[in-house]
Structures are given as structure tokens and as C-alpha cells.
Amino acid sequence: MRSIEFSKRTTREILRDPLSYIFCLGFPIIMLIIMTVVDRSIPKEAQMNIFKIHALAPGMAVFGLTFVMLFTCIQLSKDRTTAFLTRLYASPMRSVDFIIGYTLPSVVLALIQVMITYICSFIIAAIVGGDLKLFNMLFSVVCLLPSVLLYIGFGLLFGALLNDKAAPGVCSIVITLSCMIGGIWMDVDGMGGGIKSLSHCLPFYHGVQAVRMAVSGDMRRVTKPLIITLLYATVIYILAVVLMRGKMKKDVR
Amino acid sequence: MSERYGIEIKNLRKEFGSKVAVNDISLNIKEGQLFSMLGVNGAGKTTTIKMLMGLSKPTAGDALIMGNSILTDLPKVKQISNFSPQETSVAPNLTVRENLDFFARIYGYDKKKADELAEDMIEKFTLQEVEKSKAKTLSGGWQRRLSIAMALISSPKVLFLDEPTLGLDVLARRELWRVIEKLKGKMTIVLTTHYMEEAEHLSDEIAIMVGGEIKALGTLEEIKKLTGKDNLEDAFISIAEE
């Protein structure tokens, strides 16, 4: 139960920071609205589909995860600079309690964020027209889970490795990568060449792709990107856990 | 009380690279005693405490906390001991009560018991006024009181207080002394301090550390006699400057 108690305190630390609300909850809503407006002003002939609500909602859901990563990372790196963590090391807390205690709140935060993003998307679809099917949306949340693990893994990884000054900077690299070559705000497949190959080598594109396919009901094309994302996520998360444990051992010198 | 030891330190040593922070110290502290460690900055007090809490791995040697080895029985040691670090450390965005509750829970108390214990600590440390305030909004002195209350809430058998009264005003210091005095006999306490009158006032036994070694060990009277001085401050200076 120590892990649950520690999760509670991490959740409180995150939720009592007003920035969490701005980034994790307010930002996705505003972006959804802005992008929808942008989409209305793009001429039909341009064949730009990524800002249509059925592509935008999944993109936004993944985009939100990048902020979950940022918060996970900041929380961990900030804690590591304090004597508070030292003090917890002297308590009966085991390393698995710490790992769960940092992961669980982020998972919950991610799920709340997706819910809000999707509810907003339904409202937007109802206003501007667009067809979002409830079943597909629910299924897409399942397809988002590997990405949840992936971004939390990155958050823990950077949080364990970097101090609280350097951590946000490195996170912003991942955020940019996700947005651009992950295909959230850019039509990567339409670009071809080096960018396309690069984006197919990294997990971000596949993570977005899995959710987009699920939302558009193209179930047969969900499996491949889903598995690729899951593999990446597993590797990154395990790496993060190993590094975290190593860091804790090293802190006890 | 029979001659049981709360802490037995056996040739404990800590090196950081080529620097010897703690140099083969050995000593026994009887159960229920209050033991003060004095020493100038960098003498090795915090390092010793950290090793006894499993926060730092000894280069050599061992120590027993209520008979449990810090090398082989660390989980047991962590359950029965607690400490208040030299740097105040509280969860900044949790309220005073939540901080206390949280600590009671991670030491294994159920919700009901944790609430009771938190209530008890709030009373003992007169934290009523601030119990609903976030810890980060408290002044340094109040944070330190909370920090110490969090160390006591697990009812440890062995308590380490690393400079507990640092940054406290005179009244708060006297009040904390009263709290500590009430704990005497109930648990073994190791305290470090730079205030001689604090050590004089509270200690059953005193050790003076210089350069990682224990240069003097005994009751206040014994240490005064050893150096031929009539107060602890002079005795300390004569040993530390040797």
C-alpha cells in the first residue's frame, strides 16, 4: 500500500500546481478549437486532412501525452533534488513503490486528459460536422495505451537522468519530434523522403497512426503501428525503470 | 533498564574517494539514551548518521540498530528507525496534516491509526494553526518542526535528529527541547548539534568528532573532567583544536 500512498502524494503534488491544469487540460481544448478554425480556412483543394476532427482528435490525444511526459519528468527530477526523497529512501519504501508511485498518477492524468480531449472533439464534431463513432473512439483509447506507457517512460527516463533545469529542455525535443515527424501537426506521409523514413523509424508516428486508424474505423491497419509502439514503449519503460533503480542505488553512496 | 544497546557501531568507516569522512569509529549507545554528536563542520556527523540509516554504504565496518545489522537487515532497520535530516524536508504541496498522514502510512499504519497519530503530533508540536496550510508556505522554523514531527510519527525505536534546532527561534528551541526531553527513555536518540547548551541540556552521553574520529566520549561530567574545563564549550574547543 506504500505505492498507493506515494501515488496519492505525487498526484497531489501535480494537481496542486496550477500549470498542470493549464497544460494538461486547458491546452488541448484550446488547440482543438484553434486547429478546427485553421482547418476551416484551408481550401478544400489542398487535400489537408490532418486537421479534420477525425484526425485531429487522435493527434491531440497524443499531443496531450507529451505534456504528461513533461510533468512526470519535472516531478521526478524536482523530487530528486530535495532532501525529501532522501528521507523517503530511509523509510521502508522500496524501489517498486517509487516506480509505481510515479507511474500511476501519470496514467490517471493521461486518461483524464484523453477523456476531456474526446468530449471536446465530440462537441466540435457536432458543431462543424464530422463523423466520430463512439465505439471507434473508445477502442482508440485502448490503442493509445502503448503511447501512454511510451511517454511516461520517457518522462521517467529523463527525470531520472537529468536535473530539473535540463529536464524540460530535453522533453521539449521529444515534444517537437512528436508534433512534427510524429505527424500530429504535419502530414509526414505526404512529405516523403528522409523525413518520412525517419518518422517511420521512431515510435511517435506509429503511436499517432494506431489511434488515427482506430478512430477512422480502419481496424486492420491498427495492428502494425500498435505493435511497433508497444515494443518501443516496453523498451523505453523498462530502460527508465532500470535507470531509476540504478540512480536510487547510486544516491545511496 | 538492563544494559541493552540501541545502537552498536563496529569499526564503521566511510571514504569518499581519497577522503576519509568517518574513520573506523566504534561505540555503543544504550537503549533509551540520548546521545549527542558534536564536531566542527565536516567532522563526519551527518555521514555517520546516514550510514546508520542505510542512506550511505559504509566502506567498512557494521552497525547494529536494536540488534539489526545495517548491512544485512536494512529493511528492519528502516522500519524501526526514523530521522529528521539536516536540511528540512517536507512535501511542499501537501498540507501539514497530509505530510504527517503520509509518513504514518508509509511506515505501515492504517488510515485510522495514521489520523490519530497525526492529530497527536499536531498537538505535541502545536501545529494546529497551520495544519491546513501547504508545507511550502510555512516559515523555515515551522517547516523544521513539521519535519521533526514527521520523524516521530512512526514511533521509532531509534531516532536520528541531525541539527534539529537549526534555524529555530529561542522559544521554539526551548519548546523542542521539552518535546525531546519527554521522549527520553522511550527511544534511543542520536542528535547532532552546534549548540553546546543544547547538548549540555539534553544529553546522557556526548561524543566529540574531529576529522572523522571520535576524540572524546562520555557523560558531560566525564568530558569536562577529561579536559579539565568547567563547561562544555571550553572542553569542545580544547579537543577540536588539538
Ligand SMILES: Nc1ncnc2c1ncn2[C@@H]1O[C@H](COP(=O)(O)OP(=O)(O)OP(=O)(O)O)[C@@H](O)[C@H]1O
Ligand atoms: N557525498 C559526498 N561526496 C564526497 N564527500 C562527501 C560527501 N558527503 C560528505 N562528504 C565529505 O565528508 C566529510 C564529512 O561530512 P559530513 O557531512 O558528515 O560532516 P558534518 O559533521 O555533518 O558537518 P556539518 O556540521 O557541516 O553538517 C566532509 O569533508 C564532506 O565534504
Ligand SMILES: [Mg+2]
Ligand atoms: Mg551535518
